[in-house]
Amino acid sequence: MTPREMTQAFEQEHLSPFAARSQQTKGRKRPEEECSLRTPYQRDRDRILHCKSFRRLKHKTQVFLAPEGDHYRTRLTHTLEVAQIARTIARALQLNEDLTEAISLGHDLGHTPFGHAGERALNEVSPLGFRHYEQSVRVVERLEKEGEGLNLTWEVRNGILCHTCGEEAATMEGRIVRLADRIAYINHDIDDAIRGGVLTEEDIPKEVRAALGGRHSARIGTLIQSVVEHSAGGVLQMEPRVADAFSKLHTFMYDRVYYNSRAKAEEGKAEDLIKRLYEYFTSRPQKLPGEFAAICETEGKDRATLDYIAGMSDYYAIETFQRLFVPKGWGG
Structure with a gap:
C-alpha cells in the first residue's frame, strides 16, 4: 500500500461515522492523478x-x-x-x-x-x-x-x-x-x-x-x-x-x-481609500495589471477591479493610493 492508501485505510477504520473520508470526496473540477x-x-x-x-x-x-x-x-x-x-x-x-x-x-x-x-x-x-x-x-x-x-x-x-x-x-x-x-x-x-x-x-x-x-x-x-x-x-x-x-x-x-470609536477611529479613512481606488480603476480599466485586464475583458471591469483590490495587502493599498492621488515633490 502507498502512504496515501494507508492513511485512507486508517480513515475508514477509525474516523467517526460523521467524518468526511478523503476516499469518498466528490472530487475536483479538473480530475487529477492521485498522489502516492x-x-x-x-x-x-x-x-x-x-x-x-x-x-x-x-x-x-x-x-x-x-x-x-x-x-x-x-x-x-x-x-x-x-x-x-x-x-x-x-x-x-x-x-x-x-x-x-x-x-x-x-x-x-x-x-x-x-x-x-x-x-x-x-x-x-x-x-x-x-x-x-x-x-x-x-x-x-x-x-x-x-x-x-x-x-x-x-x-x-x-x-x-x-x-x-x-x-x-x-x-x-x-x-x-x-x-x-x-x-x-x-x-x-x-x-x-x-x-x-x-x-x-x-x-x-x-x-x-x-x-x-x-x-x-x-x-x-x-x-x-x-x-x-x-x-x-x-x-x-x-x-x-x-x-x-x-x-x-x-x-x-x-x-x-x-463599534468602539477609539478602536475604529481610522476605519472611515480606510473605507474612503478603498472606494477611491475602486472608482479610479473602474473608470480607467486600462490601468489594471495584465492578469486583471484579462478578467476585465471576459467578466467586466467591476469584477476585475474587485479582484484586484480585494487581493491587496494594507500596505499595497496605501502605496497604490499614494501613487495615484498624493502629489510627489518636484525633483527639478
Whole structure:
C-alpha cells in the first residue's frame, strides 16, 4: 500500500461515522492523478499553504488598523488560530483533521485590506456586491496560479464558502471551522483590545467570566471542552450555560470593541481609500495589471477591479493610493 492508501485505510477504520473520508470526496473540477503520499485533503492543505494569497494575509488587518506593536493579530495569525482550534475539536471528535485544516487555512483568502472596513466599502461601491467568503472561493477557483486556480476538492470549497453565515457547510469539518472562527476571533480580539487599552479583563461581564474563565486560554479551553463533550449525532453544540455566556460575550464585544470609536477611529479613512481606488480603476480599466485586464475583458471591469483590490495587502493599498492621488515633490 502507498502512504496515501494507508492513511485512507486508517480513515475508514477509525474516523467517526460523521467524518468526511478523503476516499469518498466528490472530487475536483479538473480530475487529477492521485498522489502516492498525500490524500486529496492533504494536497489541498498544501496548495493553500503555498499560495500567494495565503502569504498576503500577514499584511492584512484583523481588527485594529495599522496597530503600533508587533503582537496584534493580523489576518494570517487569525487564520492559524482558527486552524489550531478547529483541528483540536476535529481530532477529539474523530473527524477528518486534514479536511478541517485545509478549510481553516483557506477560509479568509479573499478578505480585503483593512478587514471588514474594506469589505464594507467594496460591498457598498460595487454593483456586484462583495462578500469575503465568496471571494475566498473565487481566489482558489479562479485567481490563484495565473488564473488556473488551485483545483481544490468540493468539500474544501464548500467549507470555505459556508464558514461565516447563511447555509451551513455540508461536512462536519466545515461546520467546525465556522465555530472555530467565531471562538478564535472573539477571544483574540479581547486580547488585542486589552493590549490596546480599549478593555480590561474586569470589563467583561461577571457572569461571562464565571462561566468561561477569566483569562484568554481559560475561555478558549472552556469553549472547546464544551463543544467536545456535548456534541453528538453529527450536531455541534455546547452546554446551554456556556453557549449563553459565549453569546453574551459576542454581544459585549460588538458593543465595546467592534463599534468602539477609539478602536475604529481610522476605519472611515480606510473605507474612503478603498472606494477611491475602486472608482479610479473602474473608470480607467486600462490601468489594471495584465492578469486583471484579462478578467476585465471576459467578466467586466467591476469584477476585475474587485479582484484586484480585494487581493491587496494594507500596505499595497496605501502605496497604490499614494501613487495615484498624493502629489510627489518636484525633483527639478
